[in-house]
Amino acid sequence: MSAQEQARGELSAHVREEIDDWLARYPEDQRRSAVLGALRAAQHEHGYLSTEIMDAVAEYLRIPAMDVYEAASFYSMFELRPVGRHTIAVCSNISCMLRGADDLIEHLEKRLGVRLGESTPDGKFYLKREEECLAACCGAPMMQVDHVYYENLTPQRVDEILDSLES
Amino acid sequence: MSQDLVTLEIDGRTLQAPKGAMLIDVADEADIRIPRFCYHKKLSVAANCRMCLVEVEKAPKPLPACATPVMEGMKVHTRSPLALAAQQGTMEFLLINHPLDCPICDQGGECELQDVAMGYGQSVSRYTEAKRVVPDKDIGPLIATEMTRCIHCTRCVRFGEEIAGVRELGGTGRGEHLRIGTYVEHTMSHELSGNVIDLCPVGALTAKPSRYQARAWEYRQSPTVAAHDGVGSNLFVHTHNGRVIRVVPRENESVNETWISDRDRFSYAGLDADDRLRQPRIKVDGVWRDATWEEVLERCADALRSAAPERVGALLSPSLTLEELYLAQKTLRSLGVADIDHRLEQVDFRDDAAAPLFPWLGSTIEELERADAVLLVGCDPRREQPMLAHRLRKAALKGARVSTIHAHDLDLSYPADAQLSGNTRTQVLHLAGVAGVLAESGKKLPRLLADLVAASTTEDAAAIDARSRMAAALAESPQAHLLLGGDAIASSEFSALRALAGWIARTTGARLGYLASGANATGAWLAGCVPHRGVGGHSAESAGAHVRAQLEQGRDVFLLAGLDPERDLADPILARKALTDAGFVAALTAFSSPVLDAVADVLLPVSTAFETSGTLVNAEGRWQSFNAAASAPGEVRPGWKVWRVLGNLLGVREMDYLDSRTVRDELRAVLPEVDFGNDIDLRLAHAEVPPAHEGLVRMQVRGLYATDPLVRRAGPLQASPEGRRQDTVRLNPQDADGLADGQRVRLRQDGCETELTLVLDASVPPGVALTVAGSAALAELGPGGGIVTLAAA
Numbered sequence: 028m029s030a031q032e033q034a035r036g037e038l039s040a041h042v043r044e045e046i047d048d049w050l051a052r053y054p055e056d057q058r059r060s061a062v063l064g065a066l067r068a069a070q071h072e073h074g075y076l077s078t079e080i081m082d083a084v085a086e087y088l089r090i091p092a093m094d095v096y097e098a099a100s101f102y103s104m105f106e107l108r109p110v111g112r113h114t115i116a117v118c119s120n121i122s123c124m125l126r127g128a129d130d131l132i133e134h135l136e137k138r139l140g141v142r143l144g145e146s147t148p149d150g151k152f153y154l155k156r157e158e159e160c161l162a163a164c165c166g167a168p169m170m171q172v173d174h175v176y177y178e179n180l181t182p183q184r185v186d187e188i189l190d191s192l193e194s
Numbered sequence: 195m196s197q198d199l200v201t202l203e204i205d206g207r208t209l210q211a212p213k214g215a216m217l218i219d220v221a222d223e224a225d226i227r228i229p230r231f232c233y234h235k236k237l238s239v240a241a242n243c244r245m246c247l248v249e250v251e252k253a254p255k256p257l258p259a260c261a262t263p264v265m266e267g268m269k270v271h272t273r274s275p276l277a278l279a280a281q282q283g284t285m286e287f288l289l290i291n292h293p294l295d296c297p298i299c300d301q302g303g304e305c306e307l308q309d310v311a312m313g314y315g316q317s318v319s320r321y322t323e324a325k326r327v328v329p330d331k332d333i334g335p336l337i338a339t340e341m342t343r344c345i346h347c348t349r350c351v352r353f354g355e356e357i358a359g360v361r362e363l364g365g366t367g368r369g370e371h372l373r374i375g376t377y378v379e380h381t382m383s384h385e386l387s388g389n390v391i392d393l394c395p396v397g398a399l400t401a402k403p404s405r406y407q408a409r410a411w412e413y414r415q416s417p418t419v420a421a422h423d424g425v426g427s428n429l430f431v432h433t434h435n436g437r438v439i440r441v442v443p444r445e446n447e448s449v450n451e452t453w454i455s456d457r458d459r460f461s462y463a464g465l466d467a468d469d470r471l472r473q474p475r476i477k478v479d480g481v482w483r484d485a486t487w488e489e490v491l492e493r494c495a496d497a498l499r500s501a502a503p504e505r506v507g508a509l510l511s512p513s514l515t516l517e518e519l520y521l522a523q524k525t526l527r528s529l530g531v532a533d534i535d536h537r538l539e540q541v542d543f544r545d546d547a548a549a550p551l552f553p554w555l556g557s558t559i560e561e562l563e564r565a566d567a568v569l570l571v572g573c574d575p576r577r578e579q580p581m582l583a584h585r586l587r588k589a590a591l592k593g594a595r596v597s598t599i600h601a602h603d604l605d606l607s608y609p610a611d612a613q614l615s616g617n618t619r620t621q622v623l624h625l626a627g628v629a630g631v632l633a634e635s636g637k638k639l640p641r642l643l644a645d646l647v648a649a650s651t652t653e654d655a656a657a658i659d660a661r662s663r664m665a666a667a668l669a670e671s672p673q674a675h676l677l678l679g680g681d682a683i684a685s686s687e688f689s690a691l692r693a694l695a696g697w698i699a700r701t702t703g704a705r706l707g708y709l710a711s712g713a714n715a716t717g718a719w720l721a722g723c724v725p726h727r728g729v730g731g732h733s734a735e736s737a738g739a740h741v742r743a744q745l746e747q748g749r750d751v752f753l754l755a756g757l758d759p760e761r762d763l764a765d766p767i768l769a770r771k772a773l774t775d776a777g778f779v780a781a782l783t784a785f786s787s788p789v790l791d792a793v794a795d796v797l798l799p800v801s802t803a804f805e806t807s808g809t810l811v812n813a814e815g816r817w818q819s820f821n822a823a824a825s826a827p828g829e830v831r832p833g834w835k836v837w838r839v840l841g842n843l844l845g846v847r848e849m850d851y852l853d854s855r856t857v858r859d860e861l862r863a864v865l866p867e868v869d870f871g872n873d874i875d876l877r878l879a880h881a882e883v884p885p886a887h888e889g890l891v892r893m894q895v896r897g898l899y900a901t902d903p904l905v906r907r908a909g910p911l912q913a914s915p916e917g918r919r920q921d922t923v924r925l926n927p928q929d930a931d932g933l934a935d936g937q938r939v940r941l942r943q944d945g946c947e948t949e950l951t952l953v954l955d956a957s958v959p960p961g962v963a964l965t966v967a968g969s970a971a972l973a974e975l976g977p978g979g980g981i982v983t984l985a986a987a
Contacts, residue, residue: 078378093354093364098376100366 036079038087042068046087061089062098066105075106103158111146111153113192116171118157122164127181132166134182138189152189203564211264214935218246218259221272227525228272229281229310229394233260238356243347245310246270256280256515265693288345291326299343299399303410307345307959314662328373333362334381335913336388338405338457344374344398350390357453359587365551374398381916382884385580387900389457390485392442401440403463403910408434416823417444419456420805421513421713422780424813425581427454430855431462431804436825438462448560449816450845455580456914458900462804464907465824466773469786471799472828482791487829489524490796491836495843497778497795501751503530504728507744509763510723512536512712512754513902514833515808516817517719517857520715520729521837521849522755527728528846532672532738532748535725536718538762539680539711539967541977543740548696550879551731552719554580555813556707556872557675563588566671567611569664569704570598571691572623573679576607577916579709579813583607587660595667597660600680601963602924603957611667612782613661615959617891618979619826619884624661625694626650629701631665637701642693642881649883665702674704675883677800680711682766684967686884693881706872709813711896713803717811722860728863745772755782755800755833758903760973761791767946767976771944782833787901789973799830802904806832807854815870817962819858822907887981890929892943892963894978900968920969923984924955925961931984938987941965943980948972949987 038046041132042065049064066082070076076099085092099105115135119128132143139147146153163169166178170185177188197843199210204217204226211220216239221228232243241261248259256276258829271277287353296302328341344367345638351374354361362384366377374601378383382390391401413432413636420427427450432440439464443454454637476485476493498506508526515538523534537543555562555705562568577582587608590596595611597619598604614624626646633639652658658890668674671986677701682691699706712718722729725738739747745768752773763769769817773779781790782798790797803810805826809819822832841849851857898904900914911917923941925933935954942948949972958964965972 091361093361093377096366101368103368155961162388 029190036077036083038069038080039072040082042072042086046084050088058088059094061088062090065098065104066095072107075109084163094192109146110155111150113151113173114153114155114171115189116155116157116161116172118159118161118163118167118169120160122160122167124171126167129183131170131180131185134185138186152193197971200266200268202264202266204269204270205272214263216260217248217257217262217264217270219504220264221259221270223477225254226243226272228259228660229314231306231345232261232349234356234393235350237352237393240348240352240625243288243345244284244922245279245281245301245314248885248923249274249277251422253876258417281314281398282316282432283309286320288675289315289319290321291342292345293342299397300338300405300540301343301394301399301410301681302766305397305820306395308573313729321700321792326370331379331393333376334383334387334402334915335910336402336460337382337391338400339375339398340400340404341373341398342457343396344517345396346372346374347395349395350374350399353390353393354384354758357387357584359968362386362387362391363857375447376965381915385457386453386584388459389443389453392452401459401558403438403460407439407488408673413439417805418820418823419460419810419818420454421810422457422461422714422905423455423579423581423711423713424581424709425450425456426713426810426816426818427581427811428818429454429458431823433824438465444794448558448580450813451584453581453584456578457911460910461905461908463910464904465802465804467785470827471784471786471797472830472984473659474799474829475786475797477795483680485796485829487839490798491840491843493796494780497751497780497978498531498844501778501895505750506531506753507533507739507749507751508535508753508808509538509741509744509755509757510534511538511717511762511902512710512715513803514714514718514756514860515803515806516714516717516721516811517852518755518833518837519718519723520857521721521834522753522853522860523729525837525841525844525846525849527722527839529844532734532736533725533744534723535737535741535744536712536715536723536756536892536955537741539684539764540688540740541686541742541764541790542688543742544878545878546740548689548692549873549875550874551727551869552716552815553708554708554716554815554870554871555679555709556705558814559585559812560600561673562675563592564593565589565675567667567674567704568594568596568597569668569674570600570604571678572600572621572682572685573677573709574600574604574681574895575679575709576624577682578605578711578896580898582709585781593669595880597664597667597945599664601895601962602955602959603838605858605957607895610661614657614660614664615790615957615962617688617893617959617962619886620959621685622646622694622884623650623652625655625662625698627652628655628664628668628725629694629698631662632669632698632701635665635669640876642876642879643697645883646690646694646881656913664699667696668702668704674683674702675707675983676704677707677709679981681894683708683710683898684978688917689880690882690884692874693876693879695877700873706874707813711901713983714814716811716815717809720811731869745769746771748775750777752776752779753782753791754779754794757783758785758787758789759786759793759904761900761968762902762968765977766973783903784830785907787903789892799828800833800836805830806834807811808832809854809858810833814855816857817862819855823895847953855902855912863936889981890942890961890983892923892965892978892982894965894967894972897966897968900966906968906970920966921951921955921971922966923950924953924958924964925957926960927954927956927986928960929963930954933982933984933986938978939984940987941982941984943982944976946975950975952984
């Protein structure tokens with residue numbers, strides 16, 4: 028997907044195929060139901076959901092654009108502005124907090140040089156403000172990096188995980 | 195019936211209510227007041243504000259009255275300690291983020307939040323933390339936003355989804371970050387969007403043109419009737435020192451329910467237009483000067499006395515009150531003048547004899563929403579009659595099959611069953627095709643229509659399918675309507691459309707209806723403001739000439755009332771020539787205009803519908819009388835009084851009316867038992883196969899905000915997207931021929947030229963250049979239906 032396609036709000040064949048797959052699971056008059064699956068596919072390809080992309084999803088689903096804006100802005104899993112390529116989300120809810128999540132966050136902020144909710148200037152990392160709890164209390168403290176759970180963390184372990192990520 | 199009722203008790207009162215009714219409705223019915231914000235009787239139940247919590251015995255916790263159905267034996271307490279505590283708690287939460295800016299808020303004094311806080315809240319706030327602030331987006335010239343004040347009741351959001359059918363507002367974000375808005379920069383453009391102002395219980399959405407003009411308790415409220423379309427929506431006008439500050443709906447379930455269109459709400463903004471006439475004006479040796487009423491009326495009377503009656507023509511706006519129209523024709527007919535017409539936009543008069551006594555909707559407005567099938571011919575309901583479009587939408591949501599034959603495919607805000615579009619000829623042939631389908635199914639086609647049906651054959655599979663669907667929908671539905679809209683009536687092939695529609699309606703049992711432009715077209719027929727029919731539809735003793743014949747033949751004297759000649763008359767060039775050539779032109783008008791300045795000899799400043807008493811007869815034949823709601827500026831006088839004095843000067847007998855009511859009653863008394871029939875006598879009808887065109891045909895459609903002189907001068911409406919649409923010409927992308935969307939283009943027709951903005955629009959069929967009738971930009975062109983060429987400007 029080129030930058031131009033993104034700016035014009037065009038969905039790639041792959042995204043359209045994935046949306047079709049979601050649409051097939053709902054009745055024809057309930058196309059709105061496919062909006063979450065469609066947005067996930069679009070975000071996976073573009074990294075975030077620009078207004079243009081949301082409009083394209085709405086057009087493809089033949090539903091009002093507002094329906095898409097509402098769904099996309101409601102769920103914290105959808106990003107509405109450009110973010111770093113790797114999303115790091117540290118849980119700081121009760122179990123993780125008791126097991127040192129705050130130290131992990133402080134360590135990450137120092138290492139990456141950004142605050143919670145910001146992306147690194149090189150566009151590699153995005154330190155997400157997680158809306159918790161990620162349901163891994165038995166392995167607290169934990170973080171999620173690009174959909175993968177890492178548990179029983181220490182600052183050293185966090186460094187190893189980040190070092191192991193490509194570009 | 196009794197088994198459908200349940201007995202319950204609210205605050206100790208025993209009540210009976212239908213099973214399944216919501217508690218809040220039952221309490222409202224019994225005048226038991228339960229506070230609420232999100233509940234509205236015309237919208238779906240959201241139950242998200244929690245303000246209507248009441249105690250229900252045996253329920254473990256307070257229940258929202260708006261979402262709790264009544265049950266047998268239910269005992270409800272709206273003011274018990276538990277209910278009060280729940281209401282106070284809700285109120286406290288609602289006020290946490292609400293700003294304390296009531297002194298500068300337009301809603302102050304009529305605010306539901308203020309009222310409910312006074313009635314159900316506590317006197318002190320315990321909240322000391324920071325309040326949230328929501329940045330505003332500009333959503334257009336009609337609605338002012340102050341979203342920090344929003345309490346998230348979502349009435350406006352539900353209105354868009356359920357009533358308007360266009361989701362312009364939504365709730366984005368979550369929890370503390372939830373905000374109501376458009377998310378992107380977006381101008382609210384739906385024709386009913388202003389209703390969210392009334393729905394908003396707080397000052398988040400207020401009327402932008404009325405902003406900071408006066409406080410709610412300073413207004414004087416007067417009931418009146420909207421004068422811009424055939425619905426006649428009931429209004430309250432709010433004035434301050436005689437000036438209209440705003441207009442709000444007056445509930446009337448059988449006309450406008452609780453809504454009004456933006457056109458009816460904001461048209462008052464034109465009252466103060468720069469070209470508003472405040473003094474009678476007279477032109478002496480080509481120079482205008484102010485004059486007295488005596489002087490201008492004497493001048494008119496002289497002109498009428500010295501002219502031969504058959505050399506006098508009168509062109510009257512279909513939006514004038516019944517009293518003005520009746521007195522105008524009474525005065526003129528008593529002088530022997532027969533050339534009286536209100537059908538300013540009509541060009542095809544070949545079947546005048548076939549017209550019913552008064553063309554009307556053919557049903558009540560309420561009946562429209564129970565329709566099973568509707569075929570709209572030359573009718574764009576959302577732009578012509580927004581409140582009827584709302585009824586049609588209700589019918590469609592209940593399953594009615596709505597189809598259109600028009601100059602372009604319409605956005606109805608719900609899926610159409612079938613749409614066919616094209617130039618004048620194509621539209622006629624499509625309708626003939628529908629007749630053809632019915633003829634094939636065994637209905638006997640009259641000879642009159644045989645040629646048309648024969649000419650309608652097509653190879654286009656999509657058209658064949660659409661025609662069949664239309665015919666089937668009309669034939670199969672118990673309640674079907676076939677409506678001829680303003681664009682059909684203005685068509686150069688109106689007679690063919692009417693003959694076809696008449697036969698199709700009769701054959702299928704559909705009801706035939708007319709939706710003419712203007713607020714009082716029905717009244718104009720009843721009052722005898724057509725050349726061939728007198729009061730009440732009696733054939734006139736000697737038929738006069740219709741508007742087009744008057745302009746083509748020329749007249750020595752023209753009387754104009756309530757119109758901008760270059761924008762209201764079908765052929766601006768012809769109109770200007772006829773008026774320029776006339777010896778004397780008098781205009782009863784609220785506004786001057788460049789063309790009136792050039793062609794008129796006297797200008798008589800008359801009231802708009804806001805400033806006069808009178809009566810309007812809406813499309814369903816409902817007579818609605820009203821008093822003046824605002825004071826007219828300067829020397830402006832109500833039109834009916836001007837006609838009365840003119841009649842007196844001319845010695846017309848029985849012209850001594852003291853009020854408009856007497857005029858109305860006189861007309862009413864002479865009206866026979868009026869025949870509410872739209873049936874067409876096909877022996878009197880006319881139908882010819884329309885000529886084919888070569889090239890790009892300029893089709894004119896009625897515009898939402900180009901309808902009458904007042905609306906055209908209402909700044910906020912003109913600044914809206916629909917107002918700006920008047921300055922466009924729309925083409926199918928395949929006709930672009932190198933021209934780009936959004937570019938200024940020169941449009942040429944018969945050697946005349948104008949400049950417009952090009953919009954490439956796939957809803958416009960190939961071969962059609964779509965323009966808006968009544969647009970200022972078209973004042974220098976001939977009639978619609980002509981062949982045009984486009985070039986870059």
